[in-house]
Amino acid sequence: MVEATSRQHPSDATVLPLPVLQMLRMSTAVQHKALEARLPLTHPDLDRTTYQRIIQAYYGFHVPLQRLIAGFSGTEGADPERQKIPALLKDLHALGLSDADIQRLPLCTDLPALSSHAQLLGIMYVMEGATLGGQVLRRIIAHRLGIGADNGGEFLDVYGRETGRLWKSFLKSLADADHPDYNQETVDAACATFTCFERWLERTGVLL
Numbered sequence: 001m002v003e004a005t006s007r008q009h010p011s012d013a014t015v016l017p018l019p020v021l022q023m024l025r026m027s028t029a030v031q032h033k034a035l036e037a038r039l040p041l042t043h044p045d046l047d048r049t050t051y052q053r054i055i056q057a058y059y060g061f062h063v064p065l066q067r068l069i070a071g072f073s074g075t076e077g078a079d080p081e082r083q084k085i086p087a088l089l090k091d092l093h094a095l096g097l098s099d100a101d102i103q104r105l106p107l108c109t110d111l112p113a114l115s116s117h118a119q120l121l122g123i124m125y126v127m128e129g130a131t132l133g134g135q136v137l138r139r140i141i142a143h144r145l146g147i148g149a150d151n152g153g154e155f156l157d158v159y160g161r162e163t164g165r166l167w168k169s170f171l172k173s174l175a176d177a178d179h180p181d182y183n184q185e186t187v188d189a190a191c192a193t194f195t196c197f198e199r200w201l202e203r204t205g206v207l208l
């Protein structure tokens with residue numbers, strides 16, 4: 001994994017800390033690529049059954065993660081605008097699951113640690129960033145499977161037209177908290193979130 005926490009100033013060789021967003025991008029790039037390659041969402045053979053299993057696995061991760069975030073704070077992590085469970089429930093119902101089926105879905109218990117605001121930002125970076133990739137994925141799913149927002153594809157477009165605005169507002173919260181004393185904690189939480197998510201998807205058997 002690429003890791004960098006400082007940079008050389010071009011003129012005087014002073015070591016300056018990197019902005020937290022740059023640290024996050026560099027440190028999670030390999031994990032993002034790996035997950036992108038292993039998730040069959042862009043695979044030419046993707047079928048409805050596999051798609052449904054992926055949405056079930058996403059539900060099994062987001063529900064306990066959302067509870068963890070809500071339990072930690074009532075601040076931006078529990079922002080009503082950023083709730084993703086209603087979209088997942090709508091998709092699961094549209095894909096044919098009953099309330100009882102949904103109740104029986106397994107939930108992930110191996111979650112990233114969350115005991116500081118710095119860690120919350122790292123977790124949110126991963127889950128909010130995924131809404132950007134969702135914009136690419138929703139088009140693929142619509143094209144390949146004929147699934148859109150009203151018949152099982154709401155989650156991939158969870159913020160709809162608000163995607164850009166919500167991402168920018170998250171980046172502002174990240175920039176406001178940017179501090180060399182805490183940035184590594186944020187990066188570690190983001191890496192842990194990718195690791196936990198990949199492990200969960202692996203366990204549920206949906207990865208290539």
Ligand code: HEM
Pocket residue numbers: 025032035036037039041042125126127128129130131132133134136137197
């Ligand atoms: C097949 C699956 C995926 C594809 C094709 C994909 C694709 C993309 C694309 C194209 C972007 C950049 C969007 C932009 O700049 O407007 C992006 C950003 C991002 N994605 Fe994914 N993604 C996938 C899965 C995921 C997953 C599962 C996660 C995490 C759970 C994730 C986390 C992120 C993050 C954190 C960013 C923001 C990077 C940044 O700008 O700092 N992605 N993804």
